[in-house]
Amino acid sequence: MYKYTYHIVETNIPYLRDPPMAKEGEAWEWRMSFPDGMSKLFVSECMPQAPGLVVGLSLRCWGLMQTGWRYGMSEPQKVIHCFKVGMALCLVSLFYYVSPLYEGVGGNAMWAVLTVVVAFEYTVGATICKCLNRTTATFLAGALGIGVHWVATRFGATSEPIILQASVFVIASAATFLRFLPSVKAHFDHGALIFIFTFILVSISGYRVPDLFEFTHHRVSTVAIGTSICVVTSIFCCPVWAGNELHSLIQSNMEKLADSLDGIVAEYLGDDADADDAKKEASNEKLVGYRCVLDSMSTEESLVNYARWEPAHGGFNFRHPWKDYLELGALLRSYAHCIDALSGIVSDTKAPAFLKQHFSTVCVKLSSNSTAVLRELVAVVRTSAESPKIDLRLEEMCSAVQELQDALKALSNQETGATEMKPQEFSEGGKGESNVVPFVAVVQLVTLSSLLIEIVARTEKIVKAVNTLAHKATSSE
Amino acid sequence: MYKYTYHIVETNIPYLRDPPMAKEGEAWEWRMSFPDGMSKLFVSECMPQAPGLVVGLSLRCWGLMQTGWRYGMSEPQKVIHCFKVGMALCLVSLFYYVSPLYEGVGGNAMWAVLTVVVAFEYTVGATICKCLNRTTATFLAGALGIGVHWVATRFGATSEPIILQASVFVIASAATFLRFLPSVKAHFDHGALIFIFTFILVSISGYRVPDLFEFTHHRVSTVAIGTSICVVTSIFCCPVWAGNELHSLIQSNMEKLADSLDGIVAEYLGDDADADDAKKEASNEKLVGYRCVLDSMSTEESLVNYARWEPAHGGFNFRHPWKDYLELGALLRSYAHCIDALSGIVSDTKAPAFLKQHFSTVCVKLSSNSTAVLRELVAVVRTSAESPKIDLRLEEMCSAVQELQDALKALSNQETGATEMKPQEFSEGGKGESNVVPFVAVVQLVTLSSLLIEIVARTEKIVKAVNTLAHKATSSE
Numbered sequence: 001m002y003k004y005t006y007h008i009v010e011t012n013i014p015y016l017r018d019p020p021m022a023k024e025g026e027a028w029e030w031r032m033s034f035p036d037g038m039s040k041l042f043v044s045e046c047m048p049q050a051p052g053l054v055v056g057l058s059l060r061c062w063g064l065m066q067t068g069w070r071y072g073m074s075e076p077q078k079v080i081h082c083f084k085v086g087m088a089l090c091l092v093s094l095f096y097y098v099s100p101l102y103e104g105v106g107g108n109a110m111w112a113v114l115t116v117v118v119a120f121e122y123t124v125g126a127t128i129c130k131c132l133n134r135t136t137a138t139f140l141a142g143a144l145g146i147g148v149h150w151v152a153t154r155f156g157a158t159s160e161p162i163i164l165q166a167s168v169f170v171i172a173s174a175a176t177f178l179r180f181l182p183s184v185k186a187h188f189d190h191g192a193l194i195f196i197f198t199f200i201l202v203s204i205s206g207y208r209v210p211d212l213f214e215f216t217h218h219r220v221s222t223v224a225i226g227t228s229i230c231v232v233t234s235i236f237c238c239p240v241w242a243g244n245e246l247h248s249l250i251q252s253n254m255e256k257l258a259d260s261l262d263g264i265v266a267e268y269l270g271d272d273a274d275a276d277d278a279k280k281e282a283s284n285e286k287l288v289g290y291r292c293v294l295d296s297m298s299t300e301e302s303l304v305n306y307a308r309w310e311p312a313h314g315g316f317n318f319r320h321p322w323k324d325y326l327e328l329g330a331l332l333r334s335y336a337h338c339i340d341a342l343s344g345i346v347s348d349t350k351a352p353a354f355l356k357q358h359f360s361t362v363c364v365k366l367s368s369n370s371t372a373v374l375r376e377l378v379a380v381v382r383t384s385a386e387s388p389k390i391d392l393r394l395e396e397m398c399s400a401v402q403e404l405q406d407a408l409k410a411l412s413n414q415e416t417g418a419t420e421m422k423p424q425e426f427s428e429g430g431k432g433e434s435n436v437v438p439f440v441a442v443v444q445l446v447t448l449s450s451l452l453i454e455i456v457a458r459t460e461k462i463v464k465a466v467n468t469l470a471h472k473a474t475s476s477e
Numbered sequence: 478m479y480k481y482t483y484h485i486v487e488t489n490i491p492y493l494r495d496p497p498m499a500k501e502g503e504a505w506e507w508r509m510s511f512p513d514g515m516s517k518l519f520v521s522e523c524m525p526q527a528p529g530l531v532v533g534l535s536l537r538c539w540g541l542m543q544t545g546w547r548y549g550m551s552e553p554q555k556v557i558h559c560f561k562v563g564m565a566l567c568l569v570s571l572f573y574y575v576s577p578l579y580e581g582v583g584g585n586a587m588w589a590v591l592t593v594v595v596a597f598e599y600t601v602g603a604t605i606c607k608c609l610n611r612t613t614a615t616f617l618a619g620a621l622g623i624g625v626h627w628v629a630t631r632f633g634a635t636s637e638p639i640i641l642q643a644s645v646f647v648i649a650s651a652a653t654f655l656r657f658l659p660s661v662k663a664h665f666d667h668g669a670l671i672f673i674f675t676f677i678l679v680s681i682s683g684y685r686v687p688d689l690f691e692f693t694h695h696r697v698s699t700v701a702i703g704t705s706i707c708v709v710t711s712i713f714c715c716p717v718w719a720g721n722e723l724h725s726l727i728q729s730n731m732e733k734l735a736d737s738l739d740g741i742v743a744e745y746l747g748d749d750a751d752a753d754d755a756k757k758e759a760s761n762e763k764l765v766g767y768r769c770v771l772d773s774m775s776t777e778e779s780l781v782n783y784a785r786w787e788p789a790h791g792g793f794n795f796r797h798p799w800k801d802y803l804e805l806g807a808l809l810r811s812y813a814h815c816i817d818a819l820s821g822i823v824s825d826t827k828a829p830a831f832l833k834q835h836f837s838t839v840c841v842k843l844s845s846n847s848t849a850v851l852r853e854l855v856a857v858v859r860t861s862a863e864s865p866k867i868d869l870r871l872e873e874m875c876s877a878v879q880e881l882q883d884a885l886k887a888l889s890n891q892e893t894g895a896t897e898m899k900p901q902e903f904s905e906g907g908k909g910e911s912n913v914v915p916f917v918a919v920v921q922l923v924t925l926s927s928l929l930i931e932i933v934a935r936t937e938k939i940v941k942a943v944n945t946l947a948h949k950a951t952s953s954e
Contacts, residue, residue, distance in 0.1 A: 064655075064658070064660070064661075067658060067660075068654065068655070068658060071657065071658060072654065075657075078654070078657050079654065081653070082650040082651070082653040082654040082657075083650055085649055085650060085653045086645070086646040086647070086649045086650035086653070087646070089645055089646070089649045089673075089677060090642050090645055090646050093641075093642065093645055093677060093681050096681045096682070096684055096685060097638050097681070097684060102685065107685070110678055110682075113674065113677050113678065114674055117649075117670060117673050117674040117677070118670065118674075161574050164570075165567050165570065165574075168563070168566055168567055168570055169563040169564070169566070169567050170563070172562055172563045172566045172594075173559040173560055173562060173563035174559070176558070176559040176562045176563070177545065177549065177555070177556065177559040178541075178545070180548065180552075180555050181541070181544060181545060181548060183541070183544075184541075193594060193595065196566075196594050197590065197591055197594045197595075200566060200570060200590055200594070201587055201590065204570050204573045204574070205573070205587075207573055207574060208573060208579065208584070294810075294814075295774065297772070298775050333771075334817060334821070336814075337771075337813075337814040337817040337818055338817075338818045338821065340811060340814040340815075340818075341814055341815045341817075341818035341819075341928065341931065342818075344811070344815065344931050344934070344935065345927060345928075345931050408920060443885060443923055443926070443927055444927065446920055446923045446924065446927070447923065447924050447927035447928070449920070450822060450920055450921065450923070450924035450927075451818060451822075451924070454818065454821050454822050457821070458821070
């Protein structure tokens with residue numbers, strides 16, 4: 001029995017995520033992370049082998065319904081989207097019921113329905129991108145198809161199918177190849193697909209359909225009708241903007257990083273052994289928050305791609321520097337890598353008490369100063385305006401780095417003193433560790449400090465990126 | 478002018494990737510990483526604003542063609558895939574040219590064409606997955622559509638459209654909602670889409686089409702024809718197995734990690750200042766190889782999803798433990814996070830010479846022992862058979878850890894000795910650094926050692942995961 005972990009990161013693209021390291025004898029689990037930072041456990045989708053097929057199937061359906069209910073409760077915006085899709089499909093299916101409309105498109109209303117089914121995406125940007133792709137590709141492929149058919153008919157009835165088949169082979173192969181290229185893949189994948197299909201449909205339909213021009217006209221107009229319904233419903237009926245989603249994803253990622261770092265440092269240096277279980281679980285949620293950041297790259301990329309298609313909305317105008325969010329996202333991930341390394345090094349151990357006195361204040365100070373900068377940056381991103389406090393916070397952070405370096409120097413003297421202490425002296429402070437432990441702990445503390453300093457360096461890069469972003473956002477208005 | 482970085486990781490899903498940190502005054506670039514580990518630079522796709530629209534467009538097309546040519550040269554398998562798609566489309570378009578075939582499906586040959594265009598994927602697994610989804614969804618939705626239409630007609634001509642519209646709204650909304658759920662998204666996304674479309678098509682076509690049963694029969698059979706052509710072409714004509722792709726992706730990721738770690742440690746501790754430029758560039762390629770590993774999660778997930786649909790092929794049978802590759806992939810990424818933190822800490826600096834003498838041998842030994850384990854694991858993954866050498870390699874690695882710890886202890890004494898040395902004594906060994914430098918260098922070396930030890934811990938987890946994988950693979954045969 002395998003179980004997997006899913007994180008849903010405020011987007012329409014939920015996907016299979018890094019399973020947490022399964023500990024010895026512990027099964028993996030279905031887990032959904034919701035935007036509010038909480039995550040819930042659903043074992044229901046992953047029932048063990050049920051006694052019979054029918055019982056098993058019912059249990060699975062029941063589990064799926066439970067999951068769906070909780071998911072719907074936590075993400076009402078997605079439920080609204082489903083109703084929007086239903087509404088758009090009812091609207092487009094009027095082309096079947098109303099005779100003038102049906103005859104107007106020559107009975108080809110199915111293409112309009114298909115367009116709505118395929119092109120209606122969760123965010124406005126994605127819908128616009130797909131609709132533009134689809135309309136343009138249909139138009140271009142229709143024109144090319146008519147051209148190829150016209151050329152083929154010049155060569156007589158025998159050669160016609162051969163020429164058409166050859167053109168289908170060449171154009172389909174070429175378009176399929178283009179779909180592999182990253183730049184085409186990122187922006188025009190759907191367009192290339194529709195181009196291939198429409199080209200084949202139009203060019204070889206000429207063999208069967210009397211008026212190819214009218215046929216193509218109907219195909220293009222039904223696609224145009226479908227895309228218009230998608231775009232209008234998407235924009236004017238509870239719109240979900242990819243830009244907004246991206247904007248809040250980046251902010252929540254920054255907050256998660258800050259929470260994780262604070263949590264990990266406090267866990268290592270603090271003495272909250274007597275904290276109650278509920279508090280511990282909440283803090284564990286925070287500790288692993290940085291993992292969501294590690295996993296958010298593909299979501300960010302698609303949101304950036306889509307946000308660029310969106311018209312001005314809310315605080316964002318059409319020329320908002322969306323692409324800069326990619327760089328910011330990459331920097332946040334590199335920050336998260338440091339936290340991951342840090343959490344690996346300090347997990348399952350506690351700093352010995354005698355070192356804690358010396359170190360904890362200064363380490364906690366540095367980490368909290370660094371996360372204060374990050375939290376200040378969240379405000380900068382939110383308002384897209386430079387913050388007057390940020391310089392102060394940066395200075396505090398730098399002075400904390402200096403303090404930590406001084407403490408390290410002091411430690412390098414104190415430590416060798418410590419190895420000369422008698423064992424019983426350790427026992428008082430360090431609860432009876434052998435005299436190897438202080439040395440390991442010192443190495444750990446030095447590493448912790450060093451990683452914290454590296455985190456500070458990465459924070460500075462983030463500050464720079466956020467300032468650039470805020471500057472560009474302001475000047476683009 | 479923005480430029481982005483793409484890594485293509487031996488799959489049909491090339492995607493936008495983490496841009497490397499752009500240094501001061503350095504523009505970002507289009508870069509493609511090819512399976513052979515080399516990456517090439519393409520500035521051509523990212524021309525600055527050209528003087529005129531036509532010139533600009535031609536330059537862009539030229540750039541795209543150049544990119545395409547190089548891409549095609551480096552990935553012949555993808556070119557073959559394009560020809561396969563062209564061939565399958567020629568085959569399916571025979572349904573237009575051959576009259577008995579055309580009449581056999583009632584002029585609905587377009588659905589077969591559409592099926593081939595949409596469902597023919599790069600790997601066999603993806604094609605089978607999409608085809609099964611499509612056929613099942615079409616069949617189920619067709620049956621449901623006929624049922625709903627039958628019920629609606631019982632209520633008389635006035636109520637019929639209302640009941641049909643209501644059913645379209647409810648079923649489309651529900652199916653759209655299901656698509657958000659991670660388990661459905663991962664396996665049945667395409668099926669849900671096709672279900673919605675076929676249901677609407679069948680249920681509301683009853684309003685226009687005289688014989689709904691025949692209409693549905695044609696829809697189902699054309700889809701079945703299309704999927705059969707896809708599956709047969711995909712399997713019997715130069716097949717690309719998702720399982721193979723995944724298998725070699727994991728191996729190449731392990732090799733990249735080993736190369737990166739060796740490279741970074743050698744760069745920091747070695748003295749290759751006189752290496753020539755070509756060698757340096759090749760080594761820089763290796764240094765950042767671990768970034769490909771950080772980015773390979775979504776590729777791995779989709780390959781695992783697809784590999785599970787594939788019949789036995791090569792060394793893999795149907796019950797090959799594909800899901801275990803996900804865990805292994807996650808462990809490799811956590812290894813890569815450590816390398817990222819390490820590279821951040823040691824970049825742009827060199828260990829001072831007097832510390833190098835003391836440390837470099839033991840650090841290089843540990844890192845090379847750790848990468849030797851990783852390289853041995855590549856062989857285990859490749860052959861799916863436990864290696865007799867692995868225990869020996871593990872022992873060597875553990876003894877290297879012990880040596881490093883001893884060296885650290887020795888350093889802790891020597892270091893305080895060093896701070897008591899006179900400045901000129903430093904100058905001899907450390908090329909005139911101020912006496913802060915040795916201290917910073919010591920912290921760096923301690924961090925390096927600590928991260929190396931953490932990497933060893935993560936290597937041990939990887940060993941465990943690979944052994945489990947090999948064991949399951951052997952017992953599943």
